[in-house]
Amino acid sequence: MSQENPTGAGLPILSRSTIWMINFGFLGVQTAFTLQSSQMSRIFQTIGADPNNLGWFFILPPLMGLVVQPIVGYYSDRTWAPKLGGRRLPYLLLGMIVAVIVMLLLPNSGSFGFGYGSLAALWFGAITVAFLDLSSNVAMQPFKMMVGDMVNDDQKSYAYGIQSFLSNTGAVLAAIFPFLFTWFGVKNIAPKGIVPDSVKVAFYVGAALLIVTSLFTVFRVHEYDPATYAKYHGITEEDNKEGGNWLTLLKNAPKAFWTVTLVQFFCWFAFQYLWTYSAGAIAKNVWDTTNATSAGYQAAGNWYGVLAAVQSIAAVVWSYVLAKVPNKYHKFGYAGSLLLGAFGFISVFFIHDQWTLVISYILVGIAWAGMNTYPLTIVTNALSGKHMGTYLGLFNGSICLPQIVASLLSFALFPLFGHSQVNMFILGGIVLALGALSVGTIKETYAE
Secondary structure, three states: OOEEEOOOOOOEEHHHHHHHHHHOHHHHHHHHHHHHHHHHHHHHOOOOHHHHHHHHHHHHHHHHHHHHHHHHHHHHOOOOOOOOEEOHHHHHHHHHHHHHHHHHHHHOOOOOHHHOOOOHHHHHHHHHHHHHHHHHHHHHHHHHHHHHHOHHHHHHHHHHHHHHHHHHHHHHHHHHHHHHHHHOOOOOOOOOOOOOOOHHHHHHHHHHHHHHHHHHHHHHHHOHHHHHHHHHOOHHHHHHHHOHHHHHHOOOOOHHHHHHHHHHHHHHHHHHHHHHHHHHHHHHOOOOOOOOOOOOHHHHHHHHHHHHHHHHHOOOOOOHHHHOOOOOHHHHHHHHHHHHHHHHHHHHHHHOOOOHHHHHHHHHHHHHHHHHHHHHHHHHOOOOOOHHHHHHHHHHHHHHHHHHHHHHHHHHHHOOOOOOOHHHHEEEEEEHHHHHHHHHHHHOOOOO
């Protein structure tokens, strides 16, 4: 349900239930993403990947996002398929179907008789990761775009806050699934080169959750047809039909697009190392093992899931704190969150007790909240309704490119830092601190 703005212009006021339904499928999509990010290092090291080569596998997800999300935005800007849901929802359906199939395959990378450490097993895992991220990106982007399409500026912070809440809820579920299923008696150890059943079941349950939550959004949300969209955004229908050259759009992007991109570079660079090296660092510092086939390493993998859940819960709580910060102090909240996260990163290097690591990941979760609260709000407020999807797809490059750069540089940095997964957290903390400093370059603007 919605009602016209009292001013008689602009996007209508949406009911809170509508805003929830626009975002609800994000819970399932983020569950898939978090299962991938939190378990990928564990899966690849379990099937025989060399820690020094992990960067190759972690390049694939952001590379897929870099290519896919602008394409989804570009074509969905000019899509209208009412029988399939509208402009963005057909892409959500397609992405969801492919993601579910791949989620059933990825944890079985070591179960097809390829052999421990074989190229066949590693290639199978790499290809399934690429397809999982490709499909998850196709499914995820419509949620970001629908908020830009349908939610007015006054409600946008609330809408992205709900998206952040559902995102972190999905992340919590995904992170604790292996630990929880192990507690229920599902086996957490397996023959050499085989991923444990606790991880497999986590992916199966995550796939079911993705189906259910995505269908809620598909059946409960009614997107604006092209004429209504044009009316509410104060543009013509032809504005989006023209498409627009990507280089031209980037050239004409508002300054906030680029200053937020600078901050994003440092943030996502650091978090790429968090996902790549957490399981190995925890195994080394707490369980004193680097053997990926050992029970200690698998226990560390489960504990990282718990810590990832702690991170997400901290992000949910801190998001509510940030929501209370007055507009004039947004930059202070943004920079302060990232700086606390930097301390969290660095502290991992010094801690050898699994429970004390909870504090570290709470601080990391505070940075995660800042990264998910401010960027999209600042950028969408600075954009008009023209090429909204394409711009948000291109802005996703500020997430994907730093991850690719971080993975490529890891081949030089990992040996430079003593071939130690623990040492990489010092580097991540320094980079995140640079992100906090770069917040000072942002100046918030609003489209006419």
